[in-house]
Ligand SMILES: Cc1cc2nc3c(=O)[nH]c(=O)nc-3n(C[C@H](O)[C@H](O)[C@H](O)COP(=O)(O)OP(=O)(O)OC[C@H]3O[C@@H](n4cnc5c(N)ncnc54)[C@H](O)[C@@H]3O)c2cc1C
């Protein structure tokens with residue numbers, strides 16, 4: 114019965130289309146105490162860089178209307194720690210592993226990709242929203258020429274299917290999507306967070322120590338859905354859709370907009386069983402409506 | 416073992432204007448919880464996405480007690496809950512206090528809403544413990560500490576309840592003998608207590624606060640700067656998983 118939910122993304126067979134969004138689920142260890150990780154289509158781990166990154170000062174979290182802001186700053190203990198400590202843990206589970214990678218320079222991106230090339234990892238996800246220190250701190254992901262160049266360079270070192278994760282903070286998401294695909298992306302995932310801000314009027318200062326942070330959660334879903342829809346129509350590679358998904362209905366909207374699979378992030382904080390409930394909900398919807406395969410509804414919105 | 420479920424509310428009452436106590440029927444939490452641990456309480460209004468971290472003030476056989484201050488959009492929803500209403504919880508979370516060795520004397524120092532998280536600790540310390548409580552104005556819960564036979568000293572900004580001044584000024588005045596110090600309260604107070612304990616050469620455990628999203632260690636939202644002995648540099652640890660209790664000596668207070 115599970116078969117009808119099977120979703121193949123760039124040759125990687127997921128038992129269902131529900132994935133965790135990078136940075137919201139660690140490497141699965143903590144949520145694995147509450148839910149059975151074997152139920153998930155895939156786990157996307159927190160961004161991994163070649164050297165450990167310390168991250169930003171606290172407060173790093175602010176609740177907002179319909180969502181939240183985070184300014185974690187890609188804190189992570191580095192790729193060696195990931196390989197030694199997290200990868201063996203995840204491998205004990207019957208789920209696919211997607212490793213989100215980050216870097217401040219092109220060389221750093223290439224180094225992580227190369228280090229992971231021989232590892233037992235199912236897919237890499239290149240986070241191109243990282244500040245690019247070589248070009249004045251602007252994210253790699255905002256200029257189509259830079260995107261294409263970065264993806265092509267990293268592609269050379271990658272041993273697995275490569276997903277490129279797009280930032281929504283661009284003038285034309287379709288243009289960036291096409292640039293990533295022509296650079297060699299096998300999959301696109303979107304969207305990353307939108308930059309936002311919250312001010313504590315009593316203290317008269319921003320809640321986040323970094324002043325601004327990434328906005329995620331239900332509030333961004335209409336934007337994310339529109340972008341996934343546009344990108345699915347602009348390129349031929351599979352798309353992992355995300356941004357505010359909290360229920361199976363939300364997930365189905367993304368699939369109908371054309372997403373091959375979906376990722377669930379902020380919803381895990383509100384309900385640690387969100388992923389499992391979404392999987393059950395999709396299954397129920399398929400049974401009720403006699404849908405034999407998700408392909409029957411995928412991208413039906415024209 | 417961490418659990419996520421709805422617990423029924425019992426005996427909610429207002430201890431002081433804006434400060435409430437409620438009992439939560441939560442056997443799974445009560446059975447495994449230790450003093451110093453906390454729970455995530457989800458505001459009933461689904462529009463508040465994030466849970467509120469609240470410490471366990473007391474752990475009974477089948478239930479736990481929390482004491483909270485109404486601060487903002489999330490905590491203001493809790494007083495409306497009536498007996499038998501349920502609230503979504505996750506917990507117990509974090510690492511609690513380490514109890515003293517037999518024969519050691521403890522000093523417990525609490526400030527404001529940092530006082531309730533020390534109550535269960537005070538009950539469970541097998542040996543001698545002296546309790547110092549600091550308030551803005553009128554004291555609350557001091558009777559609960561006296562109730563299990565502790566000697567309690569009260570300080571407040573207004574002099575209400577005895578000593579006028581900070582709780583640390585009171586500690587310095589009385590100069591208790593201690594092998595271990597436990598503290599919970601505003602960050603400034605914790606820093607002052609940690610520095611005092613350091614000067615006395617007494618190990619101190621402090622319970623820290625930070626804004627949280629997941630509450631279980633997955634998102635790295637609740638960072639606190641910690642420098643472990645023997646390590647060259649500080650690192651950000653997670654209040655929710657690596658804490659909330661840390662050695663006062665290891666916290667990097669400035670910066
Ligand atoms: C480990 C731990 C234990 C705590 N124990 C207690 C307790 O026993 N009793 C008690 O009254 N309070 C306790 N607090 C503080 C309590 O979590 C906050 O007062 C509460 O989250 C405020 O929520 P709000 O919706 O009313 O405020 P809002 O300002 O509307 O909250 C907005 C967001 O900021 C967060 N936030 C605001 N203040 C704090 C804070 N001081 N610490 C962490 N997050 C905050 C909220 O959780 C929420 O996500 C504890 C905090 C931590 C980290």
Ligand SMILES: Cc1cc2nc3c(=O)[nH]c(=O)nc-3n(C[C@H](O)[C@H](O)[C@H](O)COP(=O)(O)O)c2cc1C
Nearest residue numbers: 134135136160183240304305329330356357378379
């Ligand atoms: C706390 C937090 C940390 C995140 N860390 C990363 C990260 O390391 N790498 C990345 O590509 N995206 C990261 N993201 C973005 C999410 O993966 C996701 O793209 C975004 O939050 C939108 O989905 P959501 O609304 O379901 O959370 C993070 C998001 C949050 C909330």
Ligand code: FES
Nearest residue numbers: 628630632635655
């Ligand atoms: S709140 Fe997510 S790691 Fe502590």
